[in-house]
Amino acid sequence: MQRESMEVDVVIIGAGPAGLSTACRLLQKAQNEAKELSVCVLEKGSEVGAHILSGAVFEPSALEELFPDWQERGAPLNTKVTGDDVYYLHNKASSFRFPGFLVPRPMHNHGNYIISLGNLCRWLAEQATQLGAEVFPGFAAAEILYNEDGSVKGVATGNMGVDANGEQKASFEPGFEFHAKYTVLAEGCRGHLGKEIIDKFELDKDSDPQHYGIGLKEVWEIPQDKHKKGLVVHTAGYPMTGPSYAATSGGFLYHIEGNQISLGLIADLSYKNPYLNPYEEFQRFKHHPVIKQYIEGGKRISYGARAIVKGGLNSLPKMTFPGGLLIGCNAGTLNAAKIKGSHTAMKSGILAGEILFEAVSNNPSEKELTEFSLRFENSELKEELYKTRNFSAGFHKFGFWLGSALAFIEQNIFFGKSPFTFHDKSKDHCQLNPAKESLPIDYPKPDGEISFEILSSVFLSNTNHAEDQPCHLKLKDSTIPIDVNLPMYDEPAQRYCPAGVYEVIEEEDGKKRFQINSQNCVHCKTCDIKDPTQNIFWVVPEGGGGPNYPAM
Numbered sequence: 001m002q003r004e005s006m007e008v009d010v011v012i013i014g015a016g017p018a019g020l021s022t023a024c025r026l027l028q029k030a031q032n033e034a035k036e037l038s039v040c041v042l043e044k045g046s047e048v049g050a051h052i053l054s055g056a057v058f059e060p061s062a063l064e065e066l067f068p069d070w071q072e073r074g075a076p077l078n079t080k081v082t083g084d085d086v087y088y089l090h091n092k093a094s095s096f097r098f099p100g101f102l103v104p105r106p107m108h109n110h111g112n113y114i115i116s117l118g119n120l121c122r123w124l125a126e127q128a129t130q131l132g133a134e135v136f137p138g139f140a141a142a143e144i145l146y147n148e149d150g151s152v153k154g155v156a157t158g159n160m161g162v163d164a165n166g167e168q169k170a171s172f173e174p175g176f177e178f179h180a181k182y183t184v185l186a187e188g189c190r191g192h193l194g195k196e197i198i199d200k201f202e203l204d205k206d207s208d209p210q211h212y213g214i215g216l217k218e219v220w221e222i223p224q225d226k227h228k229k230g231l232v233v234h235t236a237g238y239p240m241t242g243p244s245y246a247a248t249s250g251g252f253l254y255h256i257e258g259n260q261i262s263l264g265l266i267a268d269l270s271y272k273n274p275y276l277n278p279y280e281e282f283q284r285f286k287h288h289p290v291i292k293q294y295i296e297g298g299k300r301i302s303y304g305a306r307a308i309v310k311g312g313l314n315s316l317p318k319m320t321f322p323g324g325l326l327i328g329c330n331a332g333t334l335n336a337a338k339i340k341g342s343h344t345a346m347k348s349g350i351l352a353g354e355i356l357f358e359a360v361s362n363n364p365s366e367k368e369l370t371e372f373s374l375r376f377e378n379s380e381l382k383e384e385l386y387k388t389r390n391f392s393a394g395f396h397k398f399g400f401w402l403g404s405a406l407a408f409i410e411q412n413i414f415f416g417k418s419p420f421t422f423h424d425k426s427k428d429h430c431q432l433n434p435a436k437e438s439l440p441i442d443y444p445k446p447d448g449e450i451s452f453e454i455l456s457s458v459f460l461s462n463t464n465h466a467e468d469q470p471c472h473l474k475l476k477d478s479t480i481p482i483d484v485n486l487p488m489y490d491e492p493a494q495r496y497c498p499a500g501v502y503e504v505i506e507e508e509d510g511k512k513r514f515q516i517n518s519q520n521c522v523h524c525k526t527c528d529i530k531d532p533t534q535n536i537f538w539v540v541p542e543g544g545g546g547p548n549y550p551a552m
Contacts, residue, residue, distance in 0.1 A: 005177035008038040012184040013141045015043035018328025018345035019186030020124035025353025027131035039133045044140035046544040048125040049118035053306040053552040056117045062346035077113040082230030089238035104411040106337040114254045116551040140543035152323030154179040183324035189309040190525040194330040203317035209427045211311040216282040217264035222298035231255040239284040247271030269428045277495035280443040283451035303457040305498035307525040310336040313385040322367040337388035347381040393424040435490040454500045462548035471518045472541040480535045481514035
């Protein structure tokens, strides 16, 4: 098939905080040196921000470095944090509020802002465009292109107008190739191209296995008398407590402007009980008095879900490969102790932009940007991640209470300079216990006011995929869900997916069938991470498909 192509200096995959910061810093440097560079940013969402989902309490340090005049430019940071509450929820009715001096220092949010990360990315895209970047929403990078020497040549977008059987429709358009001196992968957590690059170049051979959580979020409009603009609430414990779980979770409730709150639950994907359903846990969480007091009488206006990378520095792969860079949450730069990844993604993008400018200007024939690794080692980003390197491993190895004690000692006594490092070699998808050794979990029926059934939530995500296209949720072996996962784990895909994509259907003859409702997919990547046999492989659908988050 003949595909058209474009030659550019740098192609960036993903218009999130990492990718857009790369474009902005690269073109700022070019503008200062009066050099013309061609920079393209490809975004699979229908618009910039359509696939962006985060809490989000935002630390502005990286934004101030990138645009010191961000306030004059109108960056959408409108709600400064005014209060910081941390609770341990014992059970469905009781709770304990931690005094401030017992909260690890990284979790303090003085000077931070409650934002919509989607809106911030839309603003960053405007800045990048003004600097000369070409930003292409609806362009899903589907394939890595390689040079004859094995280095990365660029990417190709997916074909459009192909039916479910792989045949060309009348609307068929072949994919477009972007050939670049350097390719930057900034797809976010568990990007499928980044996954390929990590495997091909063994970028994680010296790292601990990566760890993940699944974050579920809703935005509510609440009565004015219940709204406390700027209040940040974090929780631990309930709903994922008790002997049937062997799992951890954390909740958040942020009072943003306009009598709205951002509300969510993050479930660690290292959980062991195959009957656990993160979506249903989120619905239970909302009924706890600490949460219900704010949302009762309110109106839910949006819903979404996204996997979160949380292994930290010990799980960070090498971020350079021949022909490009792996940055942001695609690499795993999130600071789990702070519960923040946006500013660290931006810092990795700023560093990438500076290195790329030097490489393109001075030595465009250099295949691997080894200077990036050297700069990273001496950067504020590396220092920040080093200070919290034991956070995830501590909770995985020692559980909530001992892990919390370790985090407090490290951050409040050693100030992030403790002499020990913990390594965690476990893998999230290997943690499930057999169903016969696990306790089923009985979830209450949603009441339609605080808790809701899953399809009504998917509706609020504005998820849409073009009709009659190939399924983007691939099975390496179509027999495994029914023949292996069902008898061993009661097929956990029925429960870990937060969008009702996977079902086990019993036919009239009594046989069971694995059904994939790919049109429901919100691109969270949980299936690609948690499937115990690693049989599900996520690839991009046609560009523009997926959720359309308004301000998440």
